[in-house]
Amino acid sequence: MNKISEILSEDVSGILAEWISLQRNDEGNSLSISEDEVVSQSTDFLKLFAKAVESGKNDITDPAWDETLSMLREVALYRAQRGLKPAESAKFVLSLKEALFSRLLKTKKSESLLKDLWSVTLCVDNLGLYVMSIFIEKREDIIERQQEELLEVSTPVVELWEGVLALPVIGTLDSARAQVVMEGLLEAIVQFEAKIAIIDITGVPAVDTQTAQHLLKTVTAAELMGAECFVSGVRPQIAQTIVQLGLDLGGMQTKGSLMSAFQQSLRQLGLSIQKISL
Amino acid sequence: MQSNIPILKLGDYLLVTIQMDVHDRAALQLQDDLTAEISKRGSKGVLIDISTLEVVDTFMGRVLSDTAAMAKVLDAETVVVGMRPAVAITLVELGLSLPGVVTALNLERGMELLTQRLGRKVNG
Structure with a gap:
C-alpha cells in the first residue's frame, strides 16, 4: 500500500480529475445528482482515502478506515435516496481503480507491480462491496416502509x-x-x-x-x-x-x-x- | 348459594350481565338460575351482555352456546350483545363461531332484534 500512498501524495489533483472524468464517462448524462455534487463527493472521498492509505492498513475493517467508510456510507445513502441505479453507485468507487492503475503502471519498479495492483484491487473492491451493501440496505428500508404504508392505505371502510x-x-x-x-x-x-x-x-x-x-x-x-x-x-x-x-x-x-x-x-x-x- | 351473576327482569325480557371471568361453578349456577327464571316468568327473550368481557375462551364460548340452547328449549330467544372486536377476532381465530347464538352490537340493538323476532313469531 506504500506505493499507492506515494502515488496519491504525488498527484492528488491529477488522480481526482481522471477519476471524476471516468465516472462521467461511465454514468452518461442521465444522473439525477449534479456534476458539482459528484466533484465535491469525489474530492472529499479521495482526501479521506489518501489518509486511510497512509496509515498502511490494508483491511477496511481497521479503525483507520472508519472515517472513509462513514463518508462512503453517506454517499451511498444519498444516492439510494435519489433513486440512482446500484451500478452507478458502485461505479463511484470502482472507477477509482482505473485512475490508480494508470498511475501505478507509469512507475518503473516493475518487480512489485503485481503485488501493488493486487492490494489496490482488493482494497477498492471491498469499498465497492461496502457501497453496495449500504445501498441495498437503504433500498430495503424504503421498500419495507412502502409496504407498511400500503397496508394501512389499502383498507378503508x-x-x-x-x-x-x-x-x-x-x-x-x-x-x-x-x-x-x-x-x-x-x-x-x-x-x-x-x-x-x-x-x-x-x-x-x-x-x-x-x-x-x-x-x-x-x-x-x-x-x-x-x-x-x-x-x-x-x-x-x-x-x-x-x-x-x-x-x-x-x-x-x-x-x-x-x-x-x-x-x-x-x-x-x-x-x-x-x-x-x- | 347466591349466584355471582345477577339476572334482571327488563320488561318481557331477562338481562344477564357477565362482568368477569366465569368459572365452572358460576356457569352452572347461572344456567340453573336462568332456566328457573325463564320458566317462572315465562320470558320469551334473554339478553346476555358481555360488553365488559375482554377475554372469551373456549369454555366461555360453550357456556354461551349451551345457555342459549337451554333457553331455546324453554321457548326463549337468546341474544348475546356487546361483543368487543378483539373478542370476536379471538373467537374466530380459535375456530369458534358460537353456533346457535344470535348476536347484536349493543343492548339496544339486541332488544330491537328480540322484538322483531318475537313479533314475527306471533304474527306468522
Whole structure:
C-alpha cells in the first residue's frame, strides 16, 4: 500500500480529475445528482482515502478506515435516496481503480507491480462491496416502509348509508392484510353502529383456499358483533375457481356486484330508492 | 348459594350481565338460575351482555352456546350483545363461531332484534 500512498501524495489533483472524468464517462448524462455534487463527493472521498492509505492498513475493517467508510456510507445513502441505479453507485468507487492503475503502471519498479495492483484491487473492491451493501440496505428500508404504508392505505371502510358499511378490498388478501382488514371492519362496526357490512372483493385478483378462509373468518367475526355480512364483487372466474377448488363458503352471502349487495341491504333496512318527479 | 351473576327482569325480557371471568361453578349456577327464571316468568327473550368481557375462551364460548340452547328449549330467544372486536377476532381465530347464538352490537340493538323476532313469531 506504500506505493499507492506515494502515488496519491504525488498527484492528488491529477488522480481526482481522471477519476471524476471516468465516472462521467461511465454514468452518461442521465444522473439525477449534479456534476458539482459528484466533484465535491469525489474530492472529499479521495482526501479521506489518501489518509486511510497512509496509515498502511490494508483491511477496511481497521479503525483507520472508519472515517472513509462513514463518508462512503453517506454517499451511498444519498444516492439510494435519489433513486440512482446500484451500478452507478458502485461505479463511484470502482472507477477509482482505473485512475490508480494508470498511475501505478507509469512507475518503473516493475518487480512489485503485481503485488501493488493486487492490494489496490482488493482494497477498492471491498469499498465497492461496502457501497453496495449500504445501498441495498437503504433500498430495503424504503421498500419495507412502502409496504407498511400500503397496508394501512389499502383498507378503508366507508359508510354507504346509515348502518351500512362497505369495505373494498384491493389486492391480494394475505394473512397480514386479512388481520388489518378484519380489525378495521370490526372497529368501524362499533363506531358506526352498523347493521350490515359489505365486503367488496372486486379488486382481489384471485381467490384461493387461504383467501376464502380469511374472508370466512372476517364474515364470522362481523356476525359475532351482530352485523350481517355480504361479500360482493365475485367475478365469474372467481365463482368458477371457488367451485373447482371445492371451497366451502359456509353461510357467506355472496353477491355479484356491490350494487346488488347495497340494494339487498336497503331492503333489509326497510328502505327503497324512489324516482322523484321534477 | 347466591349466584355471582345477577339476572334482571327488563320488561318481557331477562338481562344477564357477565362482568368477569366465569368459572365452572358460576356457569352452572347461572344456567340453573336462568332456566328457573325463564320458566317462572315465562320470558320469551334473554339478553346476555358481555360488553365488559375482554377475554372469551373456549369454555366461555360453550357456556354461551349451551345457555342459549337451554333457553331455546324453554321457548326463549337468546341474544348475546356487546361483543368487543378483539373478542370476536379471538373467537374466530380459535375456530369458534358460537353456533346457535344470535348476536347484536349493543343492548339496544339486541332488544330491537328480540322484538322483531318475537313479533314475527306471533304474527306468522
